[in-house]
Amino acid sequence: MxxxxxxxxxxxxxxxxxxxxxxxxxxxxxxxxxxxxxxxxxxxxxxxxxxxxxxxxxxxxxxxxxxxxxxxxxxxxxxxxxxxxxxxxxxxxxxxxxxxxxxxxxxxxxxxxxxxxxxxxxxxxxxxxxxxDETLSALSKPAGQVMQSGRQLFTQLEDMTATGGIDLEGRKLVASAAASVVDLAGDPSVAPMLHQLRGHHDSTFAHSLRVGILMASFGRAIGVGDDQLRLMAETGLLHDLGKMQVPLSILAKPGSLTEAERQEMSLHPVYGAQLVNEGYRDLPDLISAVRHHHEKLDGTGYPDGQTRGQIHEMSLCTAVVDVFSALTDRRDYKEPMERDQAFAIMDTMAGPHLEPRLYRRFRELVLDTRLADEPQVRAAR
Missing domain, CATH: 3.40.50.2300 (Response regulator)
Known part of the structure; x- marks a missing residue:
């Protein structure tokens, strides 16, 4: 075979x-x-x-x-x-x-x-x-179920974003997926699943599910309560929702983006916040993180140029996990980066871009749990 x-x-x-x-x-x-x-x-x-x-x-x-x-x-x-x-x-x-x-x-x-x-x-x-089917069979049962339910979720979210945004029914779907992600946080099968997602092309789905899992693992490591843990998982799942409104020719472009294409890409946090606004009015922290996960402490981020003291902590957590996942993801235009190489880059970002305390704690989590190590798994021939 x-x-x-x-x-x-x-x-x-x-x-x-x-x-x-x-x-x-x-x-x-x-x-x-x-x-x-x-x-x-x-x-x-x-x-x-x-x-x-x-x-x-x-x-x-x-x-x-x-x-x-x-x-x-x-x-x-x-x-x-x-x-x-x-x-x-x-x-x-x-x-x-x-x-x-x-x-x-x-x-x-x-x-x-x-x-x-x-x-x-x-x-x-x-x-x-x-x-x-072969992909899922290489994972543990809980990890395979989360990956399968995540794919179904993002298929449904794609339909919703095409017609306006996430309604209450959509929110229930996200909450259900987030609960599965929280259950998986800390499971030994997380590492091979994250590696599997890194090889998966459907980048918005794969990256968002990966960030959701890492956010839940991060929350569990720093000891947040159950409600906050679920909120972190939901935020991770939804943080890049706005990319569903960015043309695929930009998302999957194998070369450098033009200035016009960069401007379009930089609007995805705005699109995302608009898409979740109606269904999450009672969760402003989530809406803020969707809009502000590309802000930087020195004010050079986007879309609003917020600075230290203005950026909500949920946005700061999401930014740390999002950068790590983006560096270690495989994309159309790049190979995945090794964990240690990613951290070497992120070390230089702590302060002007990433919140140093949160970054150090996340780095410890990954290194202590070997959460993002290359799994030693070989499928049978």
Missing amino acids: PNRSPIAARKPRLVFCTARPARYAAVLNVLRQTFAITVIPNDPSAAKTFETHPDCIVIENQLVGGDGMWLAQQANALRAGGRQSLIMVAPKMTLPIGRLIEERVIDAAITGSPETGEFLNSFWRAYGTVSE
């Missing part, structure tokens, strides 16, 4: 069949962070490569140089126990492609322009639906 779990030692293998590799150069550059990639023409000779049983096959359905539909049939016939991901790329969805999905010849189709952000988001959703 192929080993595609991101917590495994080797990179999974991806075969990308296209007659126009230059068209996908930016996408392939990003995917190489996760996969060992072989690019081949989409002609009949590609079938020989399928016999090596790569973990994922992407086939461009273009008649230039070959027939992608025929290649998909060949790849499906050579699947190793049905464990490979088989994805088709096409300008638009057609009845024949829909039939291939319906008949389970392919797992998914990515349609439209290969604009980097949108293409990568579609790819990871397609790849994730095939590998999710």
